[in-house]
Amino acid sequence: MDDFDPDFSRRELIKSSKVASIHWVVILASFILTFSAWYFSNKTIQERHQIRFERYSEQIASQVTERMDLYKNALQGGVAFIETLPVKVTPEIWRTYNQRLNIVHSFPGIHGLGVIYHVDEKDEIDFINSVKIQRPSFKIFPAHNESELWPITFIEPIETNEKAIGLDMAFESNRYLAIRKARDLAEPQITGPIELVQYSKKSPGFLFYLPFYDNSMPQNTIEQKRASIIGVVYAPFIMEHLMKGTLSSEHRLVNVRIYDEDTVIYDGNSNSRFETSAESSSLKRTSVIQMFGRNWRFEFEPTKEFIGSVSYIESRLILFGGIFIDFLIIFIIFSVTYANKRALKHADRVTKMLQQETRELERINKDLEQFNYVASHDLKSPLNAIKQLVTWISEDCSTILPNDSKKHLKLLKQRTRRMESLLDDLLEYSRLSNLSATYQPINLKILIADISFLLDVPEAFSITVDDKNIWVSPEAIEIVLRNLISNSIKHHHIGAGKIDIKCEFDEHLTTIKIIDDGPGIEPQYHNQVRKMFQTLKPRDEVEGSGMGLAIASRVMENLGGSLNIESDGIDGTKVIISWPYKK
Template identity: 35%
Template sequence: MLGKKLDRLHWMHWLVILLSTILTVLAWKTSKETLDEKVENKFKRESTQIIELVLERMQKYEDALWGGVATINSHDGNIDYVHWRSFAQRLKLEERYPGINGIGVIHNIQKDQLNSYLKLERKQRPNYKIHPAHSEKEYWPITYIIPDDINAKAVGLDMAHETNRYTAAKKARDTGKAQITGPITLVQDSEKTPGFLFYAPFYKGDIPETVEERRKKVVGLVYAPFVFSKLMQGVLNEKNRHISLKVSDQDSVLYNENFQESSRFDNKPLFSKLVSKKVYGRTWTFDMRTNQAFREANVNAQPMIILLGGIVIDSMLFLIFYMMGRSRRKAVEYAELKVKEADEQRMIAANSAKLASLGEMAAGIAHEINNPLAIITGNVRVLLKLLAKEDVKNAKINESAKMIHDTAMRISKIVKGMRYLSRDGSQDEVKAEKVSEILQDVVDLSSEKFKRQSVELSISNSDESLKVDCRKIEISQVLVNLLNNSYDAIKDLETKWIKIEVFQEDQFCVVAVEDSGDQIPEEIKNKLMNPFFTTKPAGEGTGLGLSISKRIIGKHGGKLSLDDKSANTRFLIHLPIHSA
């Protein structure tokens, strides 16, 4: 107990460890907050850059459209297919404008102009037609679109047939500014993914001042079709980005990288941001989230290194203080060890003295008893021979003579057993012994005492051939001690029985000694096998029996234990089985 108190750290030691821990946590927290702020600023910077790149690219596309308007105006507002193709080829769309699907011309045709328009266009393209049919009062057909091979399905398509196309066309006409449509699917897109059209209006002469004049003087639109996914590939290279993007126009999703099937998807993004921007008459919402690439690129072990380093330092401080505490209790431990050794020596000496006294007493008793016993035995044998020779038929005499002989032999056997069991067998040679024979010797010595007190003794042996390597005398002494303890515990009870059970458990022979007494109380179980601990009245027990028995069984490689699962008092002896 004193040793445990000396092990405890002084409050000053705890104070030092506490202050060191607080400094560690503060350093870790400051480092982590600084790093988190740095990473968050990086996300803000990259997300802003994404939007700027998209808007910058849209501006570049708008410049191309106004370039087309200027080209048409240079031809007095009327450009044919050949000149438009020449203009589009000079733009080098794939090289300078990645993401664009083409560039074309849409004319605004009133109903009274339709026949003359078709006649003019069919001079160079006999199969040219406007499609599909609709109920509007005007037409906005695509006259030219370059490159024409991938956009063939769009030639002649009338913008007035569909709401998003038509609405944006009229808005571009009325405002005189570039406009984009709401989400549509391009007729030339085989994958049917979201897209849009980008319009720039052109008029007879300069852009009129009023809406009414613009409606009268509008000639048409220079336009570019876009598949949104191709636009994003042209603007932003996903492989080089650490932010995944989703773009929506109201409830319609135009582009989406934020889906679980993506290899870069992060189920719990470090940062996310929603930004809405006005883009040529529409509102695009940018949903930006960090992905796995962002997480991997911004892994920084500095805060964890600081924390782990602090923990190591605190642990070392604790270890140093603990070792200091241990050094203070070494003297106490040494003293306790010497006291324990002295107790053990006292226990061994007491047991040896007890065995020596018993041995001397047993030898004296045996000498005193054996001489007259030999005379009695000899005379009984002579008597039995005479009775047999004279052919005496008196059964009572024969029976009495035989009883005297058997009793004398039993007394002799008990005396021999007392002499055998009362000597010190610790120096005997270890031999393979049958457990059944050891038990029989012990029971023969104790059975008469049990009979006198009406104690029922029973033996159950599952295997008579079981052998153990042991010093027979020592194992016998342990069993005698257990039987005597059981006898003392139950002799005054109403129900008195003792059961000895022998069985094999794995590689051990188990001898169980159980009596009719109740289970031993919890408060004394842990003390039961301590030297000099006894529950018997003063003068009736030294408290050495179980302690010495445990020591003997331990020396044989076995174990002596109390069976906690039994309702009665039950001790178990485990001894290694002899291997032939």
């Protein structure tokens, strides 16, 4: 951290308590920025207006294109159905297929799905007779001079399309041209604008063809395709119904007029709810889309609702808000200079108080350290005298004291040792904040060997440890590991056991795990045992002050690390300590 210079900070505070020339520059610049922002916001609104209109226009064109692709899928399904049938399609089979497909509901805007067969002029009578077996009233109409016939043979739903049964596509140029192109190209094609015979209103429509062939014959050339053609699956459309099924009629913001060549096939302006605004001349847009053999020209214009949804209130808010902010800046500048003057005076008072409190805290800390030292040493002297006195009494009177008195003396010696241990732990706990924070490389195996020698670990306990180097404060880690190993030994339930010490590293942490095979600690006591003076057994059953885990947890906190306990209270205990890797 950079050194803090209070004199420099004070000079800066004095300087900021005066209105400088830079403040007037800021005020002037804020007014210039306000009026610039207002001008550019007006321009941005107009551009955003244009982008929004174009996005809506593209969405409409995309929706129409996607809907036409969906209808193509319906035709492809019909062709696949016919080609996979083991028998020739009949009116009943076609009706069943359409009912299961639920064509009108599955493909909104479609008027039906039918089959048109290709018939040579010489085969006309035989074809009619074959169809009449199942539809006695069938006939091909109207008459024409072409050498081939393309009669509508099946169509569903029959209830709304019965008038089209038998209609020959060759009688009219738009129908005939599109069906021949579909045959020759083996691709889906739509007709130019027509009026459907099954629809009573005079409204523009079109037919959508997809051819199917005799797959046993080659189809590589136009002549081969003409020779192998069987017919087409087709769908009739009323343009108004198609657009109604494609575009939402609620809150439409853009009108569209669609042309096939120069013929209007759909005019969104015919709906009075979406009347074009007189302000829309600058937002007109035209797009030409190749639609299955035809060029459809889309002309887009915004509706009154679209124009009404755009306002310049945003730019006005910027203007008036900017002016308000400019005056607010003026107010803030003068308020800050005044506040800085007051802050300077307050800072002087607070600094003086902090200096006094710092001196008092330093004095209290010294007193506490002195108290801990005196308490630990002065209390130990009479404690040692009591322990020695008990030893003398036990030795001198061992033959005359009753058994109860011997037990009492033994209990007194145990509690004297526990009091001595408690004083040592308290002294160690009080000194934790003064531990060295200097990190050094330490060999974990050597450290554990030194701790084992210091603790005089019984031969009945075995300790295994990873031979790894760790980077840590030597004094701190020695305290932690000594207390944890001591706890594993003191609290073992059979007086003999095994302690495994494992070390792991990752990019950020060093982790050591101390694992014993003792009685374990039940999960509900994991937090309790980390507090001072807490043990899970009566004091007379275990030699300890209850400070071990508290000391270890405090040291790990000082290292910026953590101490966690994993145990089910049955199969041993795992204590995990980890701290940030530093070097």
